[in-house]
Amino acid sequence: MTTGKLTSRQSLFVGVTLFSMFFGAGNLIIPPLLGLQAGEAVVPAMVGFLVTGIGLPMLGIIAVGLAGTIRDLASRVHPLFAHVFVAANYLAIGPCLAIPRTSSTSFEMFEPLLPAGLSLEVARLVFSVVFFTVAYLLAMHPNALTRLLGRITGPALIALLVFVIGAALFDPASSLEAAHATYASAPAMSGFLTGYQTMDLLASLTFGIVIATNIRELGVTDDAGLTREVSRAGIFAGVLMGIIYCGLALVGVNIAAVLPGATNGAEILAASAGQHFGTVGTVVVAAIFLLACLNVCIGLISCCGTYFSDEFPRIPYRVWALGFAVFSCVVSNFGLDAILTxxxxxxxxxxxxxxxxxxxxxxxxxxxxxxxxxxxxxxxxxxxxxxxxxxxxxxxxxxxxxxxxxxxxxxxxxxxxxxxxxxxxxxxxxxxxxxxxxx
Structure with missing residues (x-):
């Protein structure tokens, strides 16, 4: 029966789904590095980061709910701008950048676990083919994302994050290190600009399509109900991400004395987990990255495929999704450094x-x-x-x-x-x- 409102259980699943779609490679590796580099200035740096890393994306979700889709927003500027900006947005968070980054980052974390003497190029190719094959097959059912991300992989990711962050909470640093670089002079603004790298504001303008589809499948079809439920999901995902971001930053603060020159958040998380749990910790961190990146990859392929199949209906969704998966697989083999540059x-x-x-x-x-x-x-x-x-x-x-x-x-x-x-x-x-x- 259509009530125009989700139950508390359904709303929770949708919120976890949205969190899982947002929380990927960048969300994992950026806060620990910020914590390590900000040191004693970590609080204002995190405030700035949370504005762009959570505040703006949540406003993006709500703005789309209030004013229409990303195309509706961009069309108010000019129809031509809408076509160019929307397409560029989907391509940026999709096959040109964010989707390849999910595979490349996952592989970087599994690299230390590979046998000595194994060709990294061959291993990366095999890993990316398997990774994108799984992501494509799961993205063939976009209406089932709530069941997959909200009930299975999302909770598993959260449980693994609690495992790693909890160890840092129970083993705090005895003193804070001095702030590095721009965090020493303008920590809040540096944190604000660092938040760009999550790409979540761009993603928030597009994820609404898939989330709205899932909410409709659950029985809420009126505009007011959709806006309310999308906003509730956005707030839930934002609060959850904020808690985890702060925990990940604490991991960076605590490991700063051991890895003062670290330049990669993945290295920081692996070192922290290894310090507390040995080889088991390294495996856990690799599993966290794999789950987070796979969740985001599935969501991005689904969103991009849905948008372009609506724009060019002669090409079905499954063909667009396959094309994005294959293209992203090729790009991911250029390596993480090239993608980030x-x-x-x-x-x-x-x-x-x-x-x-x-x-x-x-x-x-x-x-x-x-x-x-x-x-x-x-x-x-x-x-x-x-x-x-x-x-x-x-x-x-x-x-x-x-x-x-x-x-x-x-x-x-x-x-x-x-x-x-x-x-x-x-x-x-x-x-x-x-x-x-x-x-």
Whole structure:
């Protein structure tokens, strides 16, 4: 019977499903490294990280629920922008970056367990083929994601994380290390920018499709009910991720004296688990990474396949999903370092636009009354973020006029242009309104 509301048990499963779709490679390796590098400044650094790592993605889920799909949001800027931005978003969180990263990161964790003398190239190829075959087969049933992620792999992942984080909680560091690099001078802002690397804000604009499908399958079909249940799932997933993020950061803080020069969160987690549990700990961490990455891979293949099959219905979902799995398998064999190097400029270009869209989506009733605000604010943000990212990727050190803007030294030179664009949009909107004649 359709009640327009999920039971508490159903809502819990949907929330765990959303958590499992979000919580992947980046979510595992970034907080421990932040904790290690931030040291005594870990609290403000984590506050900044939680804003972009949890706050913005949860707002993204809610904004999509309030204002429509990611296409509905982007179309308010311009139809052409909607086509380009939405496709770029799906490709970024899908086959071009995030999906290959799931396999590459999982393999990095299994590498220490491989027999000596085994060819890493051959091992990586075999691992990626098996990994993406399993992910593709499971993604063939997107409506069953709640049963799979919410009831089986999601709880298993949480249990393994509690195992590793609990060991760090019961063996705290005797003193905090000094903060490294930018965490020493601007910990909160450094944490904020570090949150970009999770890619969760971009993902939040797309995961709503699959989550909404699962909620409909559970009997909630009215718009108000869907918005409410998607928001509840987002809040649950956000709280759960926040607790785990803080625990993972604590792991990094506690191991800092042992690995002061560590540059990889996976190395930190493996060292912590090995310190407390020996070889068993290394196996547990490898299992955590495999589960987390497989969960996210399944969700991303499902989301990307659903979107592109809707956009190009002549090609069925299963063909899109297979194409993304095969392409991602090929890209993953270039190695994790190559994928991460490519990710930084792409995320720096897209994240500012996504942030502006989400903020305006939360205020869509006000912004829709002044329609010029959308193209002006997002347009100026896009010019600054794309130009800066291209410079950083291909012309490192070259000067841009945007470098003199406020917050440029913090990597946020797009903030003032976004506000200026919004102001211009307000003026243009009011100037374009015809005065009503007195009757």
């Amino acid at each position: 490519f990710s930084v400029p792409l995320l720096n270009a897209m994240y500012p636009m996504a942030i502006v869209l989400v903020v305006m989506g939360m205020l869509h009733k006000v912004c829709d009354g002044m329609p010029a605000v959308w193209p002006c604010a997002v347009g100026l943000t896009a010019v600054v973020s794309i130009a800066t990212s291209l410079r950083d990727a291909f012309f490192t050190g070259a000067w841009l006029p945007f470098d003199v803007l406020p917050f440029a030294d913090l990597g946020m030179n797009w903030v003032v242009p976004a506000l200026l664009g919004a102001l211009i949009g307000v003026v243009v909107s009011f100037a374009g309104k015809k005065p009503q004649s007195a009757s």
